[in-house]
Amino acid sequence: xxxxxxxxxxxxxxxxxxxxxxxxxxxxxxxxxxxxxxxxxxxxxxxxxxxxxxxxxxxxxxxxxxxxxxxxxxxxxxxxxxxxxxxxxxxxxxxxxxxxxxxxxxxxxxxxxxxxxxxxxxxxxxxxxxxxxxxxxxxxxxxxxxxxxxxxxxxxxxxxxxxxxxxxxxxxxxxxxxxxxxxxxxxxxxxxxxxxxxxxxxxxxxxxxxxxxxxxxxxxxxxxxxxxxxxxxxxxxxxxxxxxxxxxxxxxxxxxxxxxxxxxxxxxxxxxxxxxxxxxxxxxxxxxxxxxxxxxxxxxx
Numbered sequence: 001x002x003x004x005x006x007x008x009x010x011x012x013x014x015x016x017x018x019x020x021x022x023x024x025x026x027x028x029x030x031x032x033x034x035x036x037x038x039x040x041x042x043x044x045x046x047x048x049x050x051x052x053x054x055x056x057x058x059x060x061x062x063x064x065x066x067x068x069x070x071x072x073x074x075x076x077x078x079x080x081x082x083x084x085x086x087x088x089x090x091x092x093x094x095x096x097x098x099x100x101x102x103x104x105x106x107x108x109x110x111x112x113x114x115x116x117x118x119x120x121x122x123x124x125x126x127x128x129x130x131x132x133x134x135x136x137x138x139x140x141x142x143x144x145x146x147x148x149x150x151x152x153x154x155x156x157x158x159x160x161x162x163x164x165x166x167x168x169x170x171x172x173x174x175x176x177x178x179x180x181x182x183x184x185x186x187x188x189x190x191x192x193x194x195x196x197x198x199x200x201x202x203x204x205x206x207x208x209x210x211x212x213x214x215x216x217x218x219x220x221x222x223x224x225x226x227x228x229x230x231x232x233x234x235x236x237x238x239x240x241x242x243x244x245x246x247x248x249x250x251x252x253x254x255x256x257x258x259x260x261x262x263x264x265x266x267x268x269x270x271x272x273x274x275x276x277x278x279x280x281x282x283x284x285x286x287x288x289x290x291x292x293x294x295x296x297x298x299x300x301x
Contacts, residue, residue, distance in 0.1 A: 023098065023099055023100065023101045023102070023103055023121065024065065024103065024118060024120075024121025024122055024124070024125060025065075025121070025122070025124075025125035025244065025246070025249065026095060026098055026099040026101075027065035027066075027067075027068070027069065027099040027100075028064070028065030028249055029065070029246060029249065030065070030069065030074075030092070030095050030096070030099050031062050031063040031064055031065040032063065032065075032249075033092065034062065034063055034074070034077055034081075035063040037077075037078070037081040037083065038059075038063075038077075038081060040081075041080075041081050041082060043080065043081065044056070045057075045059045045060055047080075048077060048080065051076050051077065051079075051080045052072075052073040052076050052077060054073070065099075066118065068099070068100045069096045069099055069100060070096070071093055071096045071097075074092065074093055074096055075089070075093060078092060078093075103120070103121055103124065104172065105117065105120045105121070105169070105172070105173075108165065108168075108169045108172075110165070111162060111165050111166055111169065112169065113259075115259075115260045115261045116256075116261060118263065119240075119254055119256075119261065119263075120173060122242050122252055122254075123140075123173065123176060123183075123242065124176055125244055125249075126183045126242040126243060126244055127183050127184070127243055127244055127245045128183055128184045128186070128242070128243040129183050129184070129185045129186070129240060129241075129242055129243075130185075130186045130187075130188075130240070130241045130242075130243075130277050131185075131186075131187050131188070131238070131239065131240040131241070132187075132188045132189075132190075132225075132238055132239055132276075132277065132280055133187065133188070133189050133190065133193055133238045134190040134192065134193060134237060134238050135190075135192070135193055135196075135238070136150055136193055136198070137189060137193060137194070137207055137211065138185070138187045138189065139170050139173065139174075140173060140174050140176070140177060140185055140187075141174075141185075141187065141210070141211060141214055141220075141222070142170060142174075142207065142210075143203075143206055143207050143210045144167055144171060145199055145203045145206060145207075146198060146199055146203055146204070146206070146207040146210075147166075147167045147170045147171070148163065148167050148199065149198045149199030149200075149203060150198065151163050151166045151167055151170075153198075177217070177219065177220065182219045183219065184219045184220075184221070185219065185220050185221070186221040186222075186223075186281075187221070187222050187223070188222075188223045188224075188225055188277075188280045188281060188284050189222060189223070189224060189225065190224075190225045191224055191225060191226050191227050191297075192227075194208065194211075194224065194294070194297050195297060195300075195301075197301065201301050204301055205298060205301050208294055208297060208298040208301065209298065211294055212291055212294050212295065212298075215287075215290055215291060215294075221287050221290075222287070222290050222294075223280075223281060223284035223285055223286070223287050223290060224284060224285045224290060224293045224294070224297075225280065225283065225284045225285075226284070226285055226293070229283045229284070237255075238256070239253055239254065239255050239273060240253070240254040241253055241254075241270075241273055241274065241277055242254065250265045250267075250270065251265065251270050251274075252264070252265050253265070253269060253270060253273045
């Protein structure tokens, strides 16, 4: 639970917001505080929803950080949960505006679907990003030319301005890897994605060279899943697994679909995907051999 601090001090949630700069994370943390308060009083989702003239599903979405907060709703919930200490209430209510603060990615609202917006915020806040890709090079490691080819696959009739904005958004996301205290990106990429000449042979050669340069960074690890591995643990398709430094934030599994996405944070789901990821890392070419594997692929393009 948040406690009031002396003037000039910061709460744990304030510190998290400042250090990671993600309102998405702040919404999740604030939602988890509200959930703990509700559960400690034995109050149902239905009763909480009734107190703010909303459904139980809205309370659930608030507690998961999936929607924005209204100060009035949070104040009414705190009253229902028996939080009467003014300093404690003020500490929580002061976070509402921060939790609703637009992230940099809101500048791309015209092209950013709602189902992907949450992922961008989580990506900004993660300390570790592990992913498996079967068709494309991971977005955080794409060159502008390769990214354009990917965008055109999904938007073949897009006008030039829209296509460029989608490429710009992908390049803006990549800045997370070069900031102070960046997350560790660990990607397992299927050999098929590295041999498919998306955008043409020259674009693909530039992409492979970029990967060779990227793995020189201590916070970037890439492994190649070779054809010789045959079938493997991730037969179901690509996924990402994000981890955060804040103990109140569970890992999140992200599964992207054609026009939507699934976010999983239940313990049984996390355990299963974590096991799959570990298996992939064992079956793939060791990270110490990645440069050699990429160089061999580059020579054949």
